[in-house]
Amino acid sequence: MSFTVAIVGRPNVGKSTLFNRLVGKKLALVDDTPGVTRDRRPGDARLIDLKFRIVDTAGLEEAAPDTLQGRMRAQTEAAIDEADLSLFVVDAKMGLTPVDEALADMLRRKGKPVVLVANKSEARGSDGGFYDAFTLGLGEPTAISAEHGQGMLDLRDAIVAAIGEDRAYPEDDEAVTDIDVRAEVAAEDEDYEPEYDETKPLRVAIVGRPNAGKSTLxxxxxxxxxLLTGPEAGITRDSISVEWDWKGRTIKMFDTAGMRRKAKVQEKLEKLSVADGLRAIRFAETVVIVFDSTIPFEKQDLQIVDLVLREGRAAVLAFNKWDLIDDPQAALAELREKTERLLPQARGIRAVPVSGQTGRGLDKLMQAVIETDRTWNRRISTAKLNRWLDAQQTQHPPPAVSGRRLKLKYMTQVKARPPGFMISCTRPDALPDSYVRFLTNGLRNDFNLPGVPIRIHFRASENPFAGRAKKKR
Structure with missing residues (x-):
């Protein structure tokens, strides 16, 4: 992206609505409640023919540094410092307030380009607020309606004038690189097993109950x-993505809102936050479920793990706040026993004790994430699977149902991420669940697939004589 733009203003002036309009998606949570946005949310914006990086910020308020509002203000000021240009949004419908004037003074002191935006200009009686904005001394305001998409062309012109045409429209001098085209392996090559790509960027979501220490981690x-942190529970609302490198590999990590029991989620805003977190889980490849080591394995913890596995994601457990444990050896043994007993559907799931405060165990956690992602992407050759299936039936034959023996004829892996298999058999509807669990556990143990969901689909083999009428003699 050519330049970065920060959207700033007091609470409830429509910053997140404008952010969603510019990125073309409903990424940021929007509600009538002031102060919905708390963290910096970045996105890739497109405005007519302009492309740039946009950052949504929390509403600026005057508050002490040690309060939640004070920490939110520090995050917003950091976004302004990092950006090349600020969109200062005011509410033309309501008019100016003393907070707007204080923010205008702060932006002038920063000495960076500012575009004054008068939002909600479509409302009746907004002309007074629009003309009042001239008194801020930041130039002519741009009248827009973020909700209805009005005034976007004028906003584009104002951004170009503030940042300069050279920055707004940089010459694309990047050389065209050759596309790496890999030939597809023929279907009849039953011994083919693709290698794991160590350089591919990895998407990781961090989920858990409120106040488990996800943002601190x-x-x-x-x-x-x-990310905004503090002793208050439920600080994070939006799912915020951040990128960083771990040993040369790009990691895109999503911080999510804490997930409480469904019965306790009553407010609309919290429902939106949880829904945003669920979307982050579906978008991610590996999900780290953060447990509070001082009170682990609450019912909600187990439900979150089950949700992640049902979505087909690779899961890793992180027992956070390990620095608060008095007897680590005894606690670790207890956690291992509870993990095996309470999460039988995730047998072999990797669990790592960590501390977001001290940084203990973070390298081990990332190594567990990489190994789990490798397992999640694993593909097993058809030849190996059929040899394994023959051995399983020899050692433990399928049961007879209604006096007729079931036979498993052929097996292949139809997908990865998570590993999915298809078995051709006689009467798949009659195969008991106990035998399906036997096959699933056998796959997990014999092919080293710990802690990832395994899907097995059964299909009846085709009868070549089905549908043919009997010939009359």
């Missing part, structure tokens, strides 16, 4: 206070 990975 990500800040420790990044080595900076990128």
């Amino acid at each position: 990500i800040n420790r990975f990044l080595g900076e206070d990128r």
Whole structure:
């Protein structure tokens, strides 16, 4: 992207609505409640023929540094410092407030380009607020309606004038690189097993109950206070993505809102936050479920793990706040026993004790994430699977149903991410669940597939004589 733009303003002036309009997606949570946005949310914006990086920020308020609002303000000021241009959004419908004037003074002191945006200009009686914006001393305001998409062309012109045409439209001098085209392996090559790509960017979502330390953990990975943290539960609302490198590999990590029991989620805003977190899980490849080591294995913890596995994601457990445990050896043994007993559907799932405060165990956690992703992408050759299937039937034949023996004829892997298999058999509807579990556990143990969901689909073999009428003698 050619330049970065930060959207700033006091709470409830429509910053997130404008952010969603510019990125073309409903990424940021929008609600009538002031102060919905708390963290910096980046996105790739497109405005007519302009392409740039956009950052949604929390509403600026005057507050003490040690309060939640004070920490939100520090995050917003950091976004302004990093950006090349600020869109200062005011509410033309409501008019100016003393907070707007204070923010205008702060932006002038920063000494960076500012575009004054008068939002909600489609409302009746907004002309007074539009003309009042001239008194801020930041130039002519641009009248827009972020909700209805009005005034976007004028906004484009104002951004170009503020940032300069050279920055707004940089020459694309990147050389065209050759596309690496890999020939597809023929279907009849039953011994083919593709290698795991160590260089591919990895998407990781961090989920868990409120106040488990998810944002603190990500800040420790990044080595900076990128995400808003504090003793208050439920600080994170939007699913915020951050990128960083771990041993030369790009990691895109998503911080999500804490997930409480469904019965306790009553407010609309919290429902939106949880829905945003669920979308992050579906978008991610590996999901790290953060447990509070001081109170692990709450019912909600187990439900979150089950949700992640049902979505087909690769899962890793992180027992956070390990620095608060008095007897680590005894606690670790207890956690291992509970993991095996309470999560039988995720047998062999990797679990790592960590501390977001001290940074302990973070390298081990990332190594577990990489290994789990490798397993999640695993493909097994058809030849190996059929030899394994023959051995399983020899050692433990399928049961007879209604006096007729079931026979498993052929097996192949139809997909990865997660591993999915198809078995051709007689009467698949009659195969008991106990034998399906036997095959699933056998695959997990014999092919080293710990902690990832395994899908097995059964299909009746085709009868070549089906549908033919009997010949009359």
